Amino acid sequence: MPSDSFYFSIARDPATAAESAFSYYRSSAPAFRLSPSLSAFLLSPTLYYRPELRGNHYARNLMWFDFGLPDLPPDDPSAVRSALLRLESVFGLVLLAEHFDQSLVLLRSALCWPLDAVVVFPHNGRAPVAVRPLSAADKQRLRQWNALDWALYVHFNRSFWEKVAEFGARRMEEEVGRLRERREAMARRCLRGGGPVPGASVADGKLRPFQPGRGAAAVVGYALRDGLGPEDRERCEGMATPELQYKDRLERRQFGAARG
Known part of the structure; x- marks a missing residue:
């Protein structure tokens, strides 16, 4: 750096x-x-x-x-x-x-x-x-x-x-x-409902948060409202994307598609 x-x-x-x-x-x-x-x-x-x-x-x-x-x-x-x-x-x-x-x-x-x-x-x-x-x-x-x-x-x-x-x-x-x-x-x-929802209910895999499992409390996530325009959707999707998917996005940008 x-x-x-x-x-x-x-x-x-x-x-x-x-x-x-x-x-x-x-x-x-x-x-x-x-x-x-x-x-x-x-x-x-x-x-x-x-x-x-x-x-x-x-x-x-x-x-x-x-x-x-x-x-x-x-x-x-x-x-x-x-x-x-x-x-x-x-x-x-x-x-x-x-x-x-x-x-x-x-x-x-x-x-x-x-x-x-x-x-x-x-x-x-x-x-x-x-x-x-x-x-x-x-x-x-x-x-x-x-x-x-x-x-x-x-x-x-x-x-x-x-x-x-x-x-x-x-x-x-x-x-x-x-x-x-x-x-x-x-x-x-x-956001649909204006706030977080149970992670398992998020239909879009790009926005569905990882669930730790084995009886652990479920992690909440976000579902986007229907009818968002392209500009709003890009901004809202960026804010709603969980960290693991965001990490994958950054790796693709930095290293290319071969990294995920």
Whole structure:
């Protein structure tokens, strides 16, 4: 990449991230697959977790793994802080999943993008009624089990709100309002029913989201309204396309049809 490339990523509270991973990666991670439930896993994670088994990187400190950081003992704060400072020197912005709209506003500002560049539909989520509510004790256990992820999240949560303060609280509120109004308008314009639908009910394979299976909560998706004109359909389809199909589209553009 060019030396002046701008790198950004995203972090999420490891408590809710781990609950989501247990549902989404149940069939991929032996630690999750062997556990009868998330509650059972939380009571004694070491009973099911073996770090050497393929797929178990999903079961502990997944964000730390995804960022390519070295496996460190979480009780070595100096080493953990040093790793996070190196990471911060690479990434110009780390978004927060819990404050996604504010994150998009900061991203748009950093890259001088127009508003429509960050008007997006949320993807890869479950219906709210399907998400397991976590007690305070569960959240604490998950953060302790994913201690490196928690250190990462706390670090970038702090820097995120410093950036929000620099941006300006009132300005942020106004920009978030504009973003949400535009997203709602695009949802009414693009989507059948104006919002997400069960993924399995999306007839168009290009828009049907991957379903993790094995009893996991179904991932919702989007079905486009009938009668969209060519220009609207192209824009709406781009916003409604799940990440796996979007990745395939980008690979075809970059490498040619032979890659998929």
